[in-house]
Amino acid sequence: MDYVQLLNELKTSSDYEAKAFASSYGIDLTTSEIRALRPLLDEVSFHWIFTGIPEVFIKKIRIAIGDRKAEQLLKMYFDAKQ
Numbered sequence: 001m002d003y004v005q006l007l008n009e010l011k012t013s014s015d016y017e018a019k020a021f022a023s024s025y026g027i028d029l030t031t032s033e034i035r036a037l038r039p040l041l042d043e044v045s046f047h048w049i050f051t052g053i054p055e056v057f058i059k060k061i062r063i064a065i066g067d068r069k070a071e072q073l074l075k076m077y078f079d080a081k082q
Helices: 003-012 015-024 031-043 055-065 067-081
Strands: none
Touching: 003 031, 015 031, 031 055, 055 067
C-alpha cells in the first residue's frame, strides 16, 4: 500500500478500524483522539518526507492527542525515515 492509499484508507475507515490500526502499531488512541486526528489527514503532504513535518502541524497533533502519544507517532515517523 502506498502513502496516498494509506491516507485515503485512514480517512474513510470507521473509528473502530482506525483504532485497531493504531493499536497494531502500539498506539492506543481513543475514539475522540481519532476524531480529532482525522481532519488533520487532509493537511498531510507527501513533501514532508523530504522536508520534515512543519512545527505548526506537530503542535496540532499534540493538541489532538497529547504530548506522549504525539511523541510516539513522531518517533515512528522518524524511525521509518532512517
